[in-house]
Amino acid sequence: MADHRMNKGWRSEKLSQLGSSIFSEVAEWKEEALGSGLKIIDLGIGSPDGAPKPEIRQVLSSAVLRESSYSYPSSRGSLALRQQAAAWMDKRFGVTVDAEEEVLALMGSQDGLAHLALAVCNPGDMAIVPDPGYPIYSGSLAIAGVRPWSIPLLQENDFMPDLDRVPDRVWQEASFILLNFPGNPISTAADITFFEKLVLLARKWDVLIIHDLAYSEMGFDGYKPLSILQVPGAMDTAVEFHSFSKSFNMAGCRIGFLTGNREAVGALRELKSNIDYGVFEPIQEAAVTALELAMADMESGGVAPLYQRRRDIFVEALAREGWDVPKPKATMFIWAALPQQWTRFPEGGGSRAFARELLLKTGVVVIPGDAFGSQGEGFVRIALVQKEDRLLEAARRIGEYLRAL
Known part of the structure; x- marks a missing residue:
């Protein structure tokens, strides 16, 4: 044996x-x-290579010393964090989301990216992912048993995905399309016209859009990255990942959130409630402070x-x-x-x-x-x-x- x-x-x-x-x-x-x-x-x-602002570290330090901080946190995230994330989405992008049903706290956006296909797809389904793309995009499909259809990001097209070259049969079969602007590894920037076209196609074919906006606060030369949820009707067909890692130097804290379509957010929330107990409460409190500071000083550029x-x-x-x-x-x-x-x-x-x-x-x-x-x-x-x-x-x-x- x-x-x-x-x-x-x-x-x-x-x-x-x-x-x-x-x-x-x-x-x-x-x-x-x-x-x-x-x-x-x-x-x-x-x-x-930098640290979070001193105010963020002070909140984290104080919360860690509090004896009551060590019980299981909510798997969906504290109400305070979800409400602050909703307030930040409103001030930063002019997007209204429901903190109760349309925001989910995560152990970093990679946590959500790794699990979302498990929550919204069945084995054998197909999803559209970029090539080149952040490795977890295709990795998450392998975990879920979902087939990838790669959309190439080519230099001759300024590394933008050519949505017109996606065959109708692929749109018809796909469960979701995953893109990120600005991107990793390629820092491509999408404009509102591209997002509008993407939302139109997704609604036509009943395809979920997953937008990874981990670099929302890293635009240069006057460019401010957009949320796909700014497009009218996007909430019907799109979700968006946000991360504290790059924007607030909190990579080691492992904190982020998903927002957008409530059915897709709810599916991931249900899955996550079965596999973990959420983010350590002091880290959530530090994240609330990070968003508060960002909202108070949006002109500085972070x-x-x-x-x-x-x-x-x-x-x-x-x-x-x-x-x-x-x-x-x-x-x-x-x-x-x-x-x-x-x-x-x-x-x-x-x-x-x-x-x-x-x-x-x-x-x-x-x-x-x-x-x-x-x-x-x-x-x-x-x-x-x-x-x-x-x-x-x-x-x-x-x-x-x-x-x-």
């Missing part, structure tokens, strides 16, 4: 469908680079000025070093085509080979584009998660490497 169990194994076949293991692979490259004496500048994972300054400094430094990359309109990421110095030598390989060699030769970590889907080949994602002097040093090292090719 023991031999039979060993041969059978204890690993689900679904694990092999969860997408790229690139982050584990990059961690191995980093160990190799450290072993050779290199000092690492990590521009890989999009984890903010974290956006910091990342815009980093973007400008880094992109201009790369240009001086011989690698021209476009300036994104939003987010903490740069989506860069492989430099010409590398692509002149096809035998060198693609995105993964470039990212590995760059790390082993310079200590600078970037993520190869193919980690986000087949259409990401030929690109790398660079995260602006280091201080300006480190970004300048990274650009210098990259330039030195490119000149040696």
Whole structure:
């Protein structure tokens, strides 16, 4: 019996469908680079390098010390957080949502993204997801047994999905379409006209829209990201994820929320009530404070000025070093085509080979584009998660490497 169990194994076949293991692979490259004496500048994972505002940390600290904070929280989120999220949606986007039925607190937006397909689909259903896309988009489908239909994000179309190229049979069969603007890994910005068209199509074909708006507070050069719920009629067919990780430097707190169509929000709420007990209450209180502060000072731009300054400094430094990359309109990421110095030598390989060699030769970590889907080949994602002097040093090292090719 023991031999039979060993041969059978204890690993689900679904694990092999969860997408790229690139982050584990990059961690191995980093160990190799450290072993050779290199000092690492990590521009890989999009984890903010700053802390939440002092007021947020003070609320969290006080709540953690309170003896009454340690009972099970509500799986749907505290009423205070849901009401504050609804108030923020109103002030930030002019969108009215019902805190009771149309807002659900989450352990980060990835928590919701990972589970929503389980809540709104049946095994064998189909969903439309972007390529390139954030890995959990396709990973969540594998978990739920849902078939993906990939909509390509191509450079010749400014990395926007061409909705007209989605066949009628796909619209008819799809349970939902998942998109994110501004995007990860590509910082594409959708306008209201695109959202209006998307809502019209979704209502026509009875398809749920899932919009991941994790970077709502990271627009540059006067651009302020939009909520799809601003489109009239969107509440009939759309839900939207919001995250505190990037907007308020609360990535480690694991807090976010879903809002929009009450049936879809309710489905995820029902699923979540069976698999967890919600977010630690002190973290929810800190999130309430974060939204209160943001609403009181919306003109400051929040974290956006910091990342815009980093973007400008880094992109201009790369240009001086011989690698021209476009300036994104939003987010903490740069989506860069492989430099010409590398692509002149096809035998060198693609995105993964470039990212590995760059790390082993310079200590600078970037993520190869193919980690986000087949259409990401030929690109790398660079995260602006280091201080300006480190970004300048990274650009210098990259330039030195490119000149040696």
